[in-house]
Amino acid sequence: MKPDQWHFSRPELAAGYLDLFGLGLSSARTLFAQRRMGKTEFLLKDLIPAAAARGYLSAYVNLWDDDKEPAGVLVGALYGAIEPNWWARLARRAKSPVRKLKASGKIPAFGEASVEAELSEEDKKYVDTLLSDALKAFDSQPKPLLLIIDEAQVLAAVAHSNFAHALRAELDVRKDRLKVIFAGSSESTLRTMFGRSSEPFFNWAPLEAFPLLGRDFLEFMVKKVNTIAKHQLSMKHAVAAFDQLNSTPEFFRRFLERHLTYPFDGPDAALQFTKEHVFNNEQFKRQWTGLLPADRALLGMMAQGMVSDFHGQAAREQLGTLLGLPKAPPMNTPAHSLRRLQADNIVTKLAHGEYRFEDEAFAQWIREQGTLGDDAPV
Ligand SMILES: Nc1ncnc2c1ncn2[C@@H]1O[C@H](COP(=O)(O)OP(=O)(O)OP(=O)(O)O)[C@@H](O)[C@H]1O
Ligand SMILES: [Mg+2]
Incomplete structure (x- = not known):
């Protein structure tokens, strides 16, 4: 895949998390930040490649891909990371409930299969077995594994409580080689998930704010823009725009796009246009009236x-x-x-x-x- 020219990479941040795991004092972390702040982009484009360079296998799962059946998505991601031919092998097993899981395309950033679960009530009983099977496959090979659970707050739902308990038990006994990053945008739900003694993941992973993108990100972007723009964008304008766009990298990129498309209108007009489009909350309005x-x-x-x-x-x-x-x-x-x-x-x-x-x-x-x-x- 072609590398994303506009990706601002954060190798120190990635190395920081991996160093921490390398020290062996902790084996899990929870990162939270508001929506659109760059969590997923960092996990996929910085952390996973950095982990691979250090010899880790990695499994990424976004629980919003199927928030009704996180167990299926997670087991699929684990198998995808551990056993290249997991799908064929499991599907051949005659009575395996995995026959009911169907492959649902690829995670584009690094080409691993994810699964969409179509489990009946009866099959759900097998999910714990599937999970422990996947982790036995992990035990039988030597590499460490970085498991990234994005939108992890889904696991806090009472409907997934059994699975969350099973997962925690399996992860508990593998802390030396299995490192986990939880990420999510709902800080309060994550706090409940990791901070309440009745929850399976109580005290399991320290919660910290995901470091937001700042001036170095803006400098990188402005420099790139100025290599192609006839009308140069000043850092002063960039900083002001980022600030007015709530320091949201996605919105800032939209501002740059507008600036590049309509260079003669100037950066103030580009900012005005972007603000009108990103803050109009049409979607909330539509949801509300429905x-x-x-x-x-x-x-x-x-x-x-x-x-x-x-x-x-x-x-x-x-x-x-x-x-x-x-x-x-x-x-x-x-x-x-x-x-x-x-x-x-x-x-x-x-x-x-x-x-x-x-x-x-x-x-x-x-x-x-x-x-x-x-x-x-x-
Ligand atoms: N390091 C980066 N370099 C360039 N652009 C970035 C970077 N990080 C984020 N962005 C831009 O911001 C957008 C949103 O980022 P991302 O999807 O990672 O946010 P998120 O925090 O995971 O949001 P959500 O909580 O909604 O899942 C990206 O699609 C990209 O356009
Ligand atoms: Mg995300």
Whole structure:
């Protein structure tokens, strides 16, 4: 594959994580940063190649690829890393539930197979077996493995609790050769996942903020742009633009693209254009208007973060007021709402009665609307 000309590589950051694992004092890390800040790009384009250069095998899995069946995706990624012919071998086994997993294309960055699980309830019992099979295959070869679990907060959902326990047990006994990076954008969910004693991954991996891209990234990009642009972009303009785009590398790249396409308009116009396009939140608006009133009211309450029990009398009374009802709605009103919101991947159930937004930016957007009068959701 052609290397990405616009990728700003971060070899020191990658080396830092690998050095840490090399020392043997810790075997796992959790990185969090808001959406679009460059986590996945770093993991795929910097960390994995650096790990390979040090003799690691690597397995990357993004649990959003199939958040209903993270077990299948993860087992597939492990096999892909450990055994080149895993798919053919497993599929030949007559009774193997793997026959029901089907290959779902390649992870483009490094060409390993991922799997999409189509497991029946009965098959789910076999997932633990599959996981331990995959890790036995790992045990039977000498290389260390770097396992990267992107959007790891999916594992915090109560629906995946059994698998999370099984995974943790398997990882526990292999800490010397199996290193794990968890990454995700939902800091609060990750904190729950690693910070609460009832959770399988309690205290398992220290949580740290993923170091954000800064001035050296801008210098790299500006230099590149100026090799092809007739109208040179100054660092001063670049810094101001990055700042106004919430220091988001993806948005900054859009700004550069606009600047390169319409050089005569100048950088201020390019920035104005980019801001209008990235901050218009069309998607949130569309999502919001597509929801039933009860679901909106409930999300509004959740965004404010004041409610702990959505089925309780107090919450239902609040819900009744928001919906203009004469009295509190019955228990199944919030129950149905929560079921719909989970099915639409808007909220995740972490534990009994405890719900979180999947995308914290949506919660933020809802809170912002709340102060805007007419269209206010709550
Ligand atoms: N090191 C980099 N060099 C150049 N561009 C980058 C870099 N990191 C990120 N970007 C740009 O930002 C975009 C978003 O990055 P990425 O998908 O890695 O973010 P993320 O933190 O994983 O976001 P999400 O939480 O939504 O998955 C990339 O597609 C790329 O355009
Ligand atoms: Mg990502």
